[in-house]
Amino acid sequence: MATNPSFQLFSSSNDTPNLSLGFLDSSEPPLSPPPPSIEVLSSEVSSAVKCTVEPVNLDGLALLKGRVSTKEVFGLPNSDLVPGIYEGGLKLWEGSLDLVKALRTEVQNGHLSFEGKKVLELGCGHGLPGIFACLEGAAAVHFQDFNAEVLRCLTIPNVNVNLSEKCQPDPVAETRFFAGDWGEIHQLLPHACESEMNLNSSSEHGQATGYDVILTAETIYSISAQRNLYGLIKKCMSHPHGVVYVAGKKHYFGVGGGTRQFLSMLEKDVKEQVQFFYHFVASNVILLDPF
Ligand SMILES: C[S@@+](CC[C@H](N)C(=O)[O-])C[C@H]1O[C@@H](n2cnc3c(N)ncnc32)[C@H](O)[C@@H]1O
Numbered sequence: 642m643a644t645n646p647s648f649q650l651f652s653s654s655n656d657t658p659n660l661s662l663g664f665l666d667s668s669e670p671p672l673s674p675p676p677p678s679i680e681v682l683s684s685e686v687s688s689a690v691k692c693t694v695e696p697v698n699l700d701g702l703a704l705l706k707g708r709v710s711t712k713e714v715f716g717l718p719n720s721d722l723v724p725g726i727y728e729g730g731l732k733l734w735e736g737s738l739d740l741v742k743a744l745r746t747e748v749q750n751g752h753l754s755f756e757g758k759k760v761l762e763l764g765c766g767h768g769l770p771g772i773f774a775c776l777e778g779a780a781a782v783h784f785q786d787f788n789a790e791v792l793r794c795l796t797i798p799n800v801n802v803n804l805s806e807k808c809q810p811d812p813v814a815e816t817r818f819f820a821g822d823w824g825e826i827h828q829l830l831p832h833a834c835e836s837e838m839n840l841n842s843s844s845e846h847g848q849a850t851g852y853d854v855i856l857t858a859e860t861i862y863s864i865s866a867q868r869n870l871y872g873l874i875k876k877c878m879s880h881p882h883g884v885v886y887v888a889g890k891k892h893y894f895g896v897g898g899g900t901r902q903f904l905s906m907l908e909k910d911v912k913e914q915v916q917f918f919y920h921f922v923a924s925n926v927i928l929l930d931p932f
Contacts, residue, residue, distance in 0.1 A: 672725030678821025678829045679789055686801070687793040690714055694802055697733070697769070699741050705802045706733060706767050709794050724863070730766035730791035736888035736925060737858035740770045743926040744856070744886065748777060752922075753884070755779040758853040759832055760814075761877055763823070763870065764860035768796040770886075771856060772803045774814070781815040783830060783852070789820035823869040827876045837875035851879025858888040862898040871906060878931065885929040886922070900927060 692707040711717050715727045722729035747753035755777035762771035765784040775782050784800070786792050797818060804813050819829050827833040832852050855874055861867045874885055892899035904927070907917055917929040 675725065675787070675822035675825065676789070676820065678819065678826045680829055681789050681792040681797070681818040681820055683797050683801070683816065683818065685793050686797045687790070690794045692794060692798050694798075697738070699738060699745070702741070702745060702773075704741075704769055704772060705799070706769065707795050707798045707802070714790050714794050715788075728764070728787040729859070730764070730786045730788055731795060733767050733769075734859035736890070737767065737769050739923060739925055740856060740858040740886060740888035741773050743888070743923040744770060744773055747922060747928075753854070755854065759783075759851075759879070760854045760856065761785065761830065761832070761852040763855060763857040763873065765796055766791060766859075768799050770858060771816075772800055774854065774856065775800070775804055775816065779814045779854075781817070783817045783819060783832075785819045785821070785826055785830070787820065787822060792818040792820055823866060823873045827873055830877060832879075833873075833877045835876070837872055851883055852877050853879050853883055855883065855885040857886070859890075861887065861889045861900065861903045862893040862896050864897045864902065867898050867903060867906065871903075871910075874929075881931055883931065885917075886926060887929065888923075888926045890925060900925065903927075 690709050690713050692709050694705050694707055697704045697706050709731055711719060711727070711731050714731060717723060717727060721732060744753065748755070755774045757778065757780045758774070760771060760774040760779045760782045762768060762774075762782065763785050765771055765786050768784050771782045771784050784792065784796050786796060800816055804816075817831070819826055821829065827835070832850055834850050855878055857870070860870055878885060887900070887903065889898075889900050889903065891901050904919065907919065907929070910916060917931055919927050919929050922928045
């Protein structure tokens with residue numbers, strides 16, 4: 642099925658030698674056309690794939706996460722991801738745990754509140770940061786992943802198991818799920834705009850535009866996809882009060898992305914109407930604030 646090489650991502654802060662496979666240290670190969678963008682309904686949760694639930698302890702915050710087999714869902718061997726086919730959402734990456742911890746600290750310090758907010762998690766996989774936003778009182782949390790299978794087999798079950806336990810009888814956030822590529826998914830996202838940073842007008846869906854908080858972890862590994870991700874952030878962010886939290890490694894060997902490269906892209910983006918202040922709220926979590 643997959644013609645693209647599979648590979649594993651390694652961090653520059655990791656002592657593990659660079660043993661990754663595939664096209665490392667070369668420019669990124671052309672990818673197959675992305676899957677069509679679709680909304681996945683929570684009722685479409687997959688019962689065909691075995692999902693076991695396990696606890697995750699985040700410095701005292703207990704969440705639950707599912708575990709499914711990449712082989713069972715995608716017919717792929719034990720690979721981190723296959724560019725353009727499967728983008729790694731079935732694995733729980735370190736950055737999303739760091740992001741939840743950083744968000745929790747932000748909330749505890751009074752720097753952030755999710756109460757009543759519209760939240761978007763991009764490249765969600767397990768969706769733990771978005772789930773944390775639900776538990777903290779967000780009004781709406783929209784989850785996006787490249788692969789609809791990830792949403793059906795993992796994200797939706799994770800949302801269900803975490804929210805059914807903790808949110809009764811309080812009202813639960815509106816949760817919706819969107820699959821597709823960052824270059825196209827804005828057409829489906831309810832609070833996104835057609836063009837970057839043009840969020841004063843209404844979207845074609847007729848709702849107020851822009852997300853108050855955008856969350857994303859371990860999504861800035863590929864330089865080409867990173868440009869689309871950044872463009873999407875600008876189409877989705879509520880301006881001027883929206884904020885964006887990006888968790889990632891400083892450098893992803895072999896694929897060229899990472900926080901260093903992402904920030905350099907932001908700094909070069911001087912032509913844009915809106916630019917960002919940024920600072921690190923944890924060693925690998927950046928807060929972007931538009932000005
Ligand atoms: C390495 S996984 C990280 C998953 C999760 N955030 C975590 O930290 O555990 C990268 C995520 O980015 C998303 N992604 C990567 N490239 C994408 C693209 N071109 N368009 C849309 N989503 C993409 C995938 O869906 C995947 O869930």
